[in-house]
Amino acid sequence: MSLTFPIAPPPDSETAEKGRKLFAGEVTFIKGVVAMSGLPPASRPEVCFAGRSNVGKSSLINALTGRKSLARASNTPGRTQEINYFGLGDSHYLVDLPGYGYANAPLAKVEKWQALLKQFLSGRATLRRAFVLIDSRHGIKSVDEEIMALLDSAAVTFQCVMTKADKVKSKDLDSVLTQVRTRLATHPAAFPEIVLTSSEKGDGIPTLRAIIATID
Numbered sequence: 001m002s003l004t005f006p007i008a009p010p011p012d013s014e015t016a017e018k019g020r021k022l023f024a025g026e027v028t029f030i031k032g033v034v035a036m037s038g039l040p041p042a043s044r045p046e047v048c049f050a051g052r053s054n055v056g057k058s059s060l061i062n063a064l065t066g067r068k069s070l071a072r073a074s075n076t077p078g079r080t081q082e083i084n085y086f087g088l089g090d091s092h093y094l095v096d097l098p099g100y101g102y103a104n105a106p107l108a109k110v111e112k113w114q115a116l117l118k119q120f121l122s123g124r125a126t127l128r129r130a131f132v133l134i135d136s137r138h139g140i141k142s143v144d145e146e147i148m149a150l151l152d153s154a155a156v157t158f159q160c161v162m163t164k165a166d167k168v169k170s171k172d173l174d175s176v177l178t179q180v181r182t183r184l185a186t187h188p189a190a191f192p193e194i195v196l197t198s199s200e201k202g203d204g205i206p207t208l209r210a211i212i213a214t215i216d
Contacts, residue, residue, distance in 0.1 A: 005160070005181040008193040011210035019209030025089040027065045032082035036119050040085055042126040045216050046093035049161075050117075051133030052101030052143050056163040059199040060133065061086075061096060064209060071096055081113060083120060092212065093126075101143035117147075122154040128215045129191065130158040131208075136165045136196070137172075139179040152189045159191035160184060161208065166198035 033039055051057045058071035084096040098113045130151055151158045184190045197204035
């Protein structure tokens with residue numbers, strides 16, 4: 001019996017090279033968007049990264065692009081309040097969504113960000129995949145379930161990316177993966193492979209680059 005939601009295998013050499021080239025090329029910050037009217041033209045495929053605060057989203061984006069400060073890491077939950085657009089050459093947009101699950105942010109701000117997030121996820125025709133980041137130490141939490149349900153209702157395919165895999169012992173990781181697979185199975189928009197990553201060690205980075213490079 002095949003495992004439900006297996007770990008994505010490393011890419012073959014041709015696909016790995018395609019991913020390497022995409023991220024070795026020019027990566028530029030396009031703009032920060034605070035309203036749907038500010039989105040850049042829907043002229044190319046785009047992928048977005050979503051995750052609760054402090055899941056390691058900025059670190060992952062920096063590791064993917066090989067730029068140390070492209071996405072600013074912050075220990076202040078809810079610091080990123082905009083939808084940040086980056087261009088991968090002229091072929092893809094990489095979109096950094098505001099962190100969610102910020103207990104200390106003012107309610108009015110949280111509601112504003114959530115409304116923008118909902119509009120974006122349901123109204124962006126060129127959005128090909130969302131990568132939902134899950135901390136390997138904690139598994140899927142209720143705030144993650146909310147974003148996944150939103151992606152289900154928007155019919156946007158999402159793929160689970162486990163971050164900080166190097167911070168967990170293998171036996172503990174196995175139990176977290178069991179929890180994650182069980183929860184993902186309830187979401188129709190979930191892509192059937194998990195990407196296991198460590199921004200510090202570089203684990204899973206070539207795999208994620210290759211996945212993005214083959215999305216069109």
